[in-house]
Amino acid sequence: MTATGSIGRRLTLLLAGVAALLSVLSWSMVTGLAWQAAERTQDNVLAASATSIAETLRSEQGEVRLELPYSAFSMLGAISEERVFYNVMAGSALLTGYEDLPVSTLAPPAPGRVSFSTSEYRGSQIRMASVTRLVLVGTGPVPVTVTVAQTRGGVATIAGDLSQLAAILSVAFFVVAVALSAFAARASLRPLNEIAQAVSRRGPSDLRPLRRAAPAELAPLMTSLNRLMDRLGQSIRRSEDFIAEAAHRVRTPLATVRAQAEIVLRSVRDEDEKQRLRRIIRAVDESSRSAGQLLDHATVAYRAEHLVREPVDLADLAARTAASLGPTAAMKDILIQMDTEPVPVVGDPVLLNNALRNVLDNAVKYSPAETTIALRVRADHGEARATVADEGPGLGDGPAEALTERFRRGSNTEGVVGSGLGLTIAEDVLLAHGGRLELETDHHGRGACVSLVLPSA
Amino acid sequence: MRYLLVEDNRELAEAVVNRLELDGHAVDHAASLAEAEDCLAVASYDLILLDVMLPDGDGRTFLTQNRAHLETPVIVLTARSQVSDRVGALDQGADDYITKPFDFSELEARCRAVLRRRGGAARNEIALGQAVFDPLAGTLSHRSETITLRNREIRLMEVFTRHPGQILSKSQLMDRLFSYDAEVTENAIEVYVGRLRRHIDGKGVRIETVRGLGYRMETDDA
Amino acid sequence: MRLACLAIGLSLLATLAMALEVEDHRLYPGTGDRMLRIVSTADLEVFEPYLRAFQAERPAISIDYTVVSSAELHRAIRNGAEFDLAVSSAMDLQFQLANDGFGQSYRSDSTESLPEWARWRDLIFAFTAEPAVVVLSAERLAGLPVPATRQELITLLRQHPERFQGAVGTYDVRDSGLGYLFATQEARSTDAYWRLSEVMGRLNPQLYCCSGQMIDDVSEGRLALAYNVLGSYAAERLVRDSDGQLQILRMQDFANVILRTALIPTTAREIESAGEMIDMLATLGLRDAPGSWTLPPLRQTGDGEGSGFGPIRLGPALMVYLDPLNRRAFLDEWENALEQR
Numbered sequence A: 001m002t003a004t005g006s007i008g009r010r011l012t013l014l015l016a017g018v019a020a021l022l023s024v025l026s027w028s029m030v031t032g033l034a035w036q037a038a039e040r041t042q043d044n045v046l047a048a049s050a051t052s053i054a055e056t057l058r059s060e061q062g063e064v065r066l067e068l069p070y071s072a073f074s075m076l077g078a079i080s081e082e083r084v085f086y087n088v089m090a091g092s093a094l095l096t097g098y099e100d101l102p103v104s105t106l107a108p109p110a111p112g113r114v115s116f117s118t119s120e121y122r123g124s125q126i127r128m129a130s131v132t133r134l135v136l137v138g139t140g141p142v143p144v145t146v147t148v149a150q151t152r153g154g155v156a157t158i159a160g161d162l163s164q165l166a167a168i169l170s171v172a173f174f175v176v177a178v179a180l181s182a183f184a185a186r187a188s189l190r191p192l193n194e195i196a197q198a199v200s201r202r203g204p205s206d207l208r209p210l211r212r213a214a215p216a217e218l219a220p221l222m223t224s225l226n227r228l229m230d231r232l233g234q235s236i237r238r239s240e241d242f243i244a245e246a247a248h249r250v251r252t253p254l255a256t257v258r259a260q261a262e263i264v265l266r267s268v269r270d271e272d273e274k275q276r277l278r279r280i281i282r283a284v285d286e287s288s289r290s291a292g293q294l295l296d297h298a299t300v301a302y303r304a305e306h307l308v309r310e311p312v313d314l315a316d317l318a319a320r321t322a323a324s325l326g327p328t329a330a331m332k333d334i335l336i337q338m339d340t341e342p343v344p345v346v347g348d349p350v351l352l353n354n355a356l357r358n359v360l361d362n363a364v365k366y367s368p369a370e371t372t373i374a375l376r377v378r379a380d381h382g383e384a385r386a387t388v389a390d391e392g393p394g395l396g397d398g399p400a401e402a403l404t405e406r407f408r409r410g411s412n413t414e415g416v417v418g419s420g421l422g423l424t425i426a427e428d429v430l431l432a433h434g435g436r437l438e439l440e441t442d443h444h445g446r447g448a449c450v451s452l453v454l455p456s457a
Numbered sequence B: 001m002r003y004l005l006v007e008d009n010r011e012l013a014e015a016v017v018n019r020l021e022l023d024g025h026a027v028d029h030a031a032s033l034a035e036a037e038d039c040l041a042v043a044s045y046d047l048i049l050l051d052v053m054l055p056d057g058d059g060r061t062f063l064t065q066n067r068a069h070l071e072t073p074v075i076v077l078t079a080r081s082q083v084s085d086r087v088g089a090l091d092q093g094a095d096d097y098i099t100k101p102f103d104f105s106e107l108e109a110r111c112r113a114v115l116r117r118r119g120g121a122a123r124n125e126i127a128l129g130q131a132v133f134d135p136l137a138g139t140l141s142h143r144s145e146t147i148t149l150r151n152r153e154i155r156l157m158e159v160f161t162r163h164p165g166q167i168l169s170k171s172q173l174m175d176r177l178f179s180y181d182a183e184v185t186e187n188a189i190e191v192y193v194g195r196l197r198r199h200i201d202g203k204g205v206r207i208e209t210v211r212g213l214g215y216r217m218e219t220d221d222a
Numbered sequence C: 001m002r003l004a005c006l007a008i009g010l011s012l013l014a015t016l017a018m019a020l021e022v023e024d025h026r027l028y029p030g031t032g033d034r035m036l037r038i039v040s041t042a043d044l045e046v047f048e049p050y051l052r053a054f055q056a057e058r059p060a061i062s063i064d065y066t067v068v069s070s071a072e073l074h075r076a077i078r079n080g081a082e083f084d085l086a087v088s089s090a091m092d093l094q095f096q097l098a099n100d101g102f103g104q105s106y107r108s109d110s111t112e113s114l115p116e117w118a119r120w121r122d123l124i125f126a127f128t129a130e131p132a133v134v135v136l137s138a139e140r141l142a143g144l145p146v147p148a149t150r151q152e153l154i155t156l157l158r159q160h161p162e163r164f165q166g167a168v169g170t171y172d173v174r175d176s177g178l179g180y181l182f183a184t185q186e187a188r189s190t191d192a193y194w195r196l197s198e199v200m201g202r203l204n205p206q207l208y209c210c211s212g213q214m215i216d217d218v219s220e221g222r223l224a225l226a227y228n229v230l231g232s233y234a235a236e237r238l239v240r241d242s243d244g245q246l247q248i249l250r251m252q253d254f255a256n257v258i259l260r261t262a263l264i265p266t267t268a269r270e271i272e273s274a275g276e277m278i279d280m281l282a283t284l285g286l287r288d289a290p291g292s293w294t295l296p297p298l299r300q301t302g303d304g305e306g307s308g309f310g311p312i313r314l315g316p317a318l319m320v321y322l323d324p325l326n327r328r329a330f331l332d333e334w335e336n337a338l339e340q341r
């Protein structure tokens, strides 16, 4: 399966992207508005100042006269600490003020109208407001332009402050929005996760249709999922049926052959014939054992991949396994001595049972009659341990670990039916559970000692 | 003991019936679930041997359906050895299962184990002289004293008690005592007979050696 | 002749541009070779304690202290004279220097702690608030009621012209920057100013350039009354020395309060020391009690509670009367009122 990125992450990113866009947008809008507002305030004051100066313009004895009203400048000082410049020009002659103020002489504003411009003066940006009035001097009207200017540091400061505030708010908004997006994404994906969990919580063989309330968007998914499970269930059932049928068809005649051979064996006196019959029975046993173990091995491999995890009491499991092998042991007058204490582990009871069964089966199989097999279950250093110790011949001289290889049988197996898969299966099961199989031959006495070690729950 | 064998394969059924009868059990054979129902309706059994694959249905469904009112213990005969199947059979109410093909000794052992576990509603104790032999429990009681016999001793005892006064050859006894391919000699029989003799000594029952032929069990009162 | 006149004019102009009309000058040598050059309108005797206090803390720094008139100071800085600190009581001129870009901005914890009205754009910093007062000669006014408002003063002058003829002193606003500031601000704030000026004009008033001379003349009995005098401090000391000969009066209807300010000119080189000096002055300006310092702090809690007039505001409006057109108009009117000979 290839994951093409998480929907949740994509959704979060998308929402966060939208939030980022909105943040930037709102920030730039607020900044723009702040500039405008600050500029407009300044423009208004400048215009009022220039106008109030222009209103004092008059002609006296053939000269243009004016007075700078106190208020014209005090109002400029009232709202900000900007530097103030001004000049008054009659035509192109300076009446008063800063001579070098860069007043645009190109298009003097229409009389009575205030015009604004931005320029550079004495190292600072300035905003200028100009008003022109016609003053009648001597022969004709002279256009007199009053210009009042202010540096723009304050505008920039105010706008900057507002912009910074807006930026902080935008970032805060963004952070909140991202958190909310993550939350929203998670919330909207929750049904999906719940379905996924419901599916994965199930045992590997549970293929019942999912019956849970799901949002409309997920209904098609649910339907196809259920249909898939149904089909899967059907095909599994069909193949199970097939296997069962096939096994039945093969094994029943084998059972017949074996049963009849056994009956004949008892009535025949001739030792050669007896030997031949024994070989027949043996062959039947070998083949059926192999088929069974192979199938078990395959099943274990399958179930280990989809491991069921449920609480299991190892002592209880041991008791049941021992009980099911009891009759076989009894046939050889072998006593299975139980020495257990409750040890909880987590895992697939069917697999664990099979693992222990294979180990116990070996002990019974390879031990001589009238011996004792000790089955101990203990919790030990954070591990659960089921140990099967017998009084048989032991595991031989070779490396014990090799016995867990597939189809590997020991040298001591003459006359004992087996496929060489028992310990392989047991080890696979334990590895799947995060445990291990320990094999040793008891050095003091005789016999093999096989331990199933699991992490305790 | 009365057994019901539900098995559609006639040859296998016949072989099993033969063998079980050899052990002194009465066995009814049903070839289908329908027949099994009929048998169960008219007779009561100590044990049912149930094949899972039958022409008219699955033995396991039969089991789940009848488990509620059926007191009789059931051993399932299954062709499948799959891990899940074994547990499944037990979950569905079988007392035990045995995989086909099976060893008669194992079948016998399992039957005995199930019968013993389910408790002897039908306790068939056998009086031997002044002693009482309980083949299910595997005990031999004499006055207030009870000894528990080992498995092979029990089976040997069973054979003798089923054929009182008859001469049983060593090979006959071996067949009953050991699995078909056990590496045993006739000496082993002598060992077990010796043990039995020690157990029954002074209890009004004897095992006599018939030279060249075998052994015979005699009770004092006979 | 013409050429000679021109030459004289030119050389005069040159000396005016180059040289300063220095009233007083003193060097306070320090142990190191750093030199803080201060140009100020405050007399040496007034400002010396401050310089000594500064040097006590930083003995390495030499101080070069130059006393000039406020107009001279303004002109010098505009013309690029090299000073590290300019201290003046002429707020309007100081303000214009700052507005026109002749100051450097300076910022420190001390300047930040100054109230808003005591600084402008981190360019000029006020460290004293000094009221304009009337100084009276007790002897010359014997038997007359002490006026509390301008109206009472007008009435007093009108009713006793013989006593005040030639014995009223005030600034010549044409010469004194401070006098001009006082006059314009007062004219703006109370209409009694012009009436008072006219009344004074009829009494042949004596016009002065500086407050020191005015106070001297009152104390020596040449003047009965000096109107609009700055330096309440110096005056108070004199009053104390004069055994009740001098009396100081704050008009109840309105009184100008000016801020003495400091500014670091763009030509400054010893900016760090200048900043430290400003810090010291600002800290002193914020002290609660007048103490033994020669200049009052920014907030006088002890006196003047009756006259709840704040100091003249530091702002562009100060430049209104500096406008040549306005100045001419004002001076015309002033001359009309005061010179009625």
Ligand SMILES: Nc1ncnc2c1ncn2[C@@H]1O[C@H](COP(=O)(O)OP(=O)(O)OP(=O)(O)O)[C@@H](O)[C@H]1O
Residues within 6 Å of the ligand: A289, A293, A358, A362, A363, A364, A366, A367, A390, A392, A393, A394, A395, A396, A403, A404, A408, A409, A410, A411, A412, A413, A417, A418, A419, A420, A421, A422, A423, A424, A448
């Ligand atoms: N308890 C034991 N005592 C002696 N030998 C043993 C014991 N258990 C295992 N072995 C040896 O290890 C070998 C591998 O065991 P394993 O169970 O894998 O195979 P198997 O018993 O031969 O066949 P099966 O798959 O039928 O169990 C055996 O053939 C035997 O030689």
Ligand SMILES: [Mg+2]
Residues within 6 Å of the ligand: A358, A361, A362, A418, A420, A421, A422, A423
């Ligand atoms: Mg094995």
